[in-house]
Amino acid sequence: MSQAHTEAAEPAKRPAGRGRNVELSEELKAYKGVWVFIEHDRGHVHSVSWELVGEARKLADKLGCQVSAIVLGGPDEALDKFAAEAFTYGADQAHLMQDPVLKGYRNEPFTKGLTDLVNKYQPEILLLGATSMGRDLAGSVATTLLTGLTADCTELRIDPTTKALAATRPTFGGSLYCTIMTLAYRPQMATVRPRVMLMPPADARRTGKITYDSLGMVETQIVTKLLDFIPDASSNKINLPYADVIVSGGKGLKNPENFKLVFELARVLGGEVGATRPCVQAGWVEADRQVGQTGKTVRPKLYIAAGVSGAIQHRVGMEASDVIIAINTDANAPIFDVAHYGIVGNAMQVLPALTQAFAAHLALRTRQAA
Numbered sequence: 001m002s003q004a005h006t007e008a009a010e011p012a013k014r015p016a017g018r019g020r021n022v023e024l025s026e027e028l029k030a031y032k033g034v035w036v037f038i039e040h041d042r043g044h045v046h047s048v049s050w051e052l053v054g055e056a057r058k059l060a061d062k063l064g065c066q067v068s069a070i071v072l073g074g075p076d077e078a079l080d081k082f083a084a085e086a087f088t089y090g091a092d093q094a095h096l097m098q099d100p101v102l103k104g105y106r107n108e109p110f111t112k113g114l115t116d117l118v119n120k121y122q123p124e125i126l127l128l129g130a131t132s133m134g135r136d137l138a139g140s141v142a143t144t145l146l147t148g149l150t151a152d153c154t155e156l157r158i159d160p161t162t163k164a165l166a167a168t169r170p171t172f173g174g175s176l177y178c179t180i181m182t183l184a185y186r187p188q189m190a191t192v193r194p195r196v197m198l199m200p201p202a203d204a205r206r207t208g209k210i211t212y213d214s215l216g217m218v219e220t221q222i223v224t225k226l227l228d229f230i231p232d233a234s235s236n237k238i239n240l241p242y243a244d245v246i247v248s249g250g251k252g253l254k255n256p257e258n259f260k261l262v263f264e265l266a267r268v269l270g271g272e273v274g275a276t277r278p279c280v281q282a283g284w285v286e287a288d289r290q291v292g293q294t295g296k297t298v299r300p301k302l303y304i305a306a307g308v309s310g311a312i313q314h315r316v317g318m319e320a321s322d323v324i325i326a327i328n329t330d331a332n333a334p335i336f337d338v339a340h341y342g343i344v345g346n347a348m349q350v351l352p353a354l355t356q357a358f359a360a361h362l363a364l365r366t367r368q369a370a
């Protein structure tokens, strides 16, 4: 894949008087610092937030500025603890906003909270996870602030000439990468999917400064009401982005019955099951199992692809895996271009053979350890 082009992102509506220029106004030159929105739910911070703090650290070091963690939540939520954890991953300071209407995510209060903080402290860059919450919030914050947002980035760096955030993402159905810069507006916003960036090492000795702000919003001003939380019984069962081992199946498996061979191998290896988009579209497996551009990005220690052609839209979601093993009848299948080990053969024969061999090997290791 090649780097395609560089362009300036246009906000939905340009503020009066700013015009079509690509120069920063004097007022916007004052914006400094790299911010990361810390996403949390029911006491747990989403790992993508720490991945982004690690990335923000690299960007801030290039710019010679500070990294701030932005934590919004309810009065009884452990926001100070989340801030302390953000410091260990590389943040220098944290802005906390605690209010009863911020307990549980809702777009209106979170948009107001985050835009108020941006207007007050004026960060240069604002990063959010490309999760359901992050995507919802990033869009409304960018449109409220009338700034540019680059979604689903795969790489973030500082452009050496303009010092702007150069945010790279796949485009044209994944066949090209484009690098987008927001040159005339601030903050420069980007979302990044879980597991695209590496988890930074935590340094327990790191600390930082915490600043507290209030929201100034009451429940009656918010249209959306949070009545109850009903967990989706299936959604948390499949945690593809953070699985260490993934066995994925493609259309080469021919039918859903053969897909059971993928589940069997994944079970023996203690891993998860992934799939290509056509398998999901055919209803063979749940949508949460789709790996690729319009599915999940994964980074396991071991990725086994059986009957997967290796189309670019699939590869962008799995090529960062530590070890890739591909099984395909076609020796010229593109999946072999990214595979560390290739088996040219019929998946319906190779998968059960691998399952049997791994089961025997793991049983032997268990016996030896006992």
Ligand SMILES: Cc1cc2nc3c(=O)[nH]c(=O)nc-3n(C[C@H](O)[C@H](O)[C@H](O)COP(=O)(O)OP(=O)(O)OC[C@H]3O[C@@H](n4cnc5c(N)ncnc54)[C@H](O)[C@@H]3O)c2cc1C
Pocket (backbone or CB within 6 Å): 173, 174, 249, 250, 251, 252, 253, 275, 276, 277, 278, 279, 290, 291, 292, 293, 294, 295, 296, 306, 307, 308, 309, 310, 311, 312, 313, 314, 317, 327, 328, 329, 330, 333, 345, 346, 347, 348
């Ligand atoms: C905008 C857009 C977004 C997309 N997003 C995604 C995405 O997120 N994820 C995704 O996966 N795809 C995505 N796609 C689809 C993608 O382009 C490919 O069509 C898809 O990945 C191919 O799936 P496949 O490898 O299962 O099927 P196929 O391309 O049909 O490949 C099947 C493979 O199995 C091999 N095979 C056949 N028989 C056997 C056998 N007995 N044993 C072993 N191998 C065998 C064949 O040689 C072949 O290589 C997207 C497409 C578009 C346009």
